[in-house]
Amino acid sequence: MNYFSSNFKLGILGGGQLGKMLLNDTRKFDIYTCVLDASNEAPCKIASNEFHLGDLMDFDAVYNFGNQVDVLTIEIENVNVDALEALEKEGKKVYPSSKTLRTIQNKAAQKLFYIDNNLPTAPFSRFAYLSEIEDTINNGGLKFPFVWKAAQFGYDGNGVKVVRQFSDLEGLPTGECIAENLVPFKNELAVIVARNALGETKTFPVVEMEFHPEANQVEYVICPARIPEAVAKKAVEIALKTSKAFNHVGLLAVEMFQTQNDEILINEVAPRPHNSGHQTIEASYTSQFEQHLRAILNLPLGRTDSKVSGVMVNLVGAEGFSGNVIYENIEAIMKLDGVTPHIYGKKQTRPFRKMGHVTIVNEDLNEARRIAEEVKKTIKVISE
Amino acid sequence: MNYFSSNFKLGILGGGQLGKMLLNDTRKFDIYTCVLDASNEAPCKIASNEFHLGDLMDFDAVYNFGNQVDVLTIEIENVNVDALEALEKEGKKVYPSSKTLRTIQNKAAQKLFYIDNNLPTAPFSRFAYLSEIEDTINNGGLKFPFVWKAAQFGYDGNGVKVVRQFSDLEGLPTGECIAENLVPFKNELAVIVARNALGETKTFPVVEMEFHPEANQVEYVICPARIPEAVAKKAVEIALKTSKAFNHVGLLAVEMFQTQNDEILINEVAPRPHNSGHQTIEASYTSQFEQHLRAILNLPLGRTDSKVSGVMVNLVGAEGFSGNVIYENIEAIMKLDGVTPHIYGKKQTRPFRKMGHVTIVNEDLNEARRIAEEVKKTIKVISE
Incomplete structure (x- = not known):
């Protein structure tokens, strides 16, 4: 198929910031792109060839949209998977596949997938209702502390809570959930794997993530991670094994814990460009967005090594400010x-909303990290 | 003024490939951008916030468009300068200024500007009509060979011809022109200067250009130029002096000859992002397009050094092919x-039309140059 012609149409489900950055590369390659999103103010409204309004969780909206394109991808996991499955059955290329999305959408299913595929992850228990957790604690089957995770629709730290006592369970969603062992870890790491339909794979360097203690959102992404080579090697191997287990096409971001004794445990995965790869735009030979395109269009994958070191700072809405940003x-x-700011183009800020990110690149990683702190201290996302 | 709000509007005259690449950075910073172009198929139709159809040489079209924006810039020199002057008189920020554009639009005026400002350039004579050239040769005032240049509306090698005999003059446009001494040169070099309204300047590294012998279009741009440091230093000094002489705001690309005895002579300038700076997208800390934005919005200028070496190959339409590309x-x-291809999104190819470019980056310049040759031999812009 000739992707570089206007007879070809790429469809993207979701019109947020990840889609917006992906559109930069569809424009670079002049690939005709259609976007489906429920908001008329979505960042992808500009720079897509066609912008379609519709609910990503609605079967008909997704199915009808998918029918108009040649290859379908996502920039957010929460989409109607039944529609994707129906499209696949009719021969549509859907990356990531409906099967992968179904597994990833449900955190319990995702954890079971790791167990089934002999991939390392923290021990956990699965519960159909939150109330079952209390029962299990009461009868001695579960001990504080643990990590509660909603099985469905968690995003950016929502749907995750460290539970140290009964009162921490108050107010949590009552539905399906898991309780995961609290892993004492040295580092949170991530590896982005690109894999095309031919099975060709490339991995970006291991990055290190620092989280905001309250919002549970990534504050700094540091590339390369400051870890021993043997640990990096192990993380890359596990990420590759995970991508292969999913028979994945496209990007798979694998978030991992490096435990106190240098074990690697998979935390969770995202089957798309990811916050932990934004610094690739400036730091890498190939950005994660270009690589995702190359992978889903079955083009040769690009170099994934870094030109320079990179640190990424998320720009999230400051506490106490809501309104025009x-x-x-x-x-x-x-x-x-x-220093390069990336502004996502959302008109309204609210506390901890992802409004943009800033990349700091430098020959010297320590210098990049120092400047990143200065960036973090200086810029503030507030409202009018 | 707050550029990062939707109350601010940036206007771009021209919707071609340079505008398209500039829009990548207006999107990155979420700067509201309006584009004026005469073609409904202009590459900038997508990714601009507002696309306006109109003739860039028409006073009313440019004036009315300019009145709707806060800062006005160009991506092509051939625009109605009277309209820009009228807008400036009313206080509109226009970068480059109408005065600079008027000087640059006319090659004779441009050459006189260099003379007036003590900037080195090849000796030349100015003629109101082509016929005056013949008369001057006949009366011994001009000798073969020389370079004929149309005073107005030359672009990408059109309007330039080496004249070795009378027959070479046949068929040339009859209007105002100059005859320039044919300079035997070792290299064609270019330096892009960025200057903001505060007078802050930064220069990108000196690049070396190789031209296609027939089409007189740049074939390879090599960054950094493989020249002695003293020559590079001289080229940078002359470029900075030129930018200052124009009291320029924005990018100024200064094309120069390095003569056999290492003199530097200015060939011509372009007051905008330029073909000789495309490799900055991948190779430099700051791309020329981001830098142009920073300069015209009076933002701090970015780093202009290179992360890695870069070579740029233009993708022009192959001879013998016209039609759907x-x-x-x-x-x-x-x-x-x-290797990163940039496809400009023009639907129709024709011989020597600029359809895109390819950047090759590498730690090792010689390796980048070797791969560039492979790229050049491999890809071909043809028609259906």
């Missing part, structure tokens, strides 16, 4: 060496 | 190390 001191951070 | 072997070049 202002990026306070953005000009001040643009004075700093190797 | 096909990029033959594009997948084959994407297998090569560090």
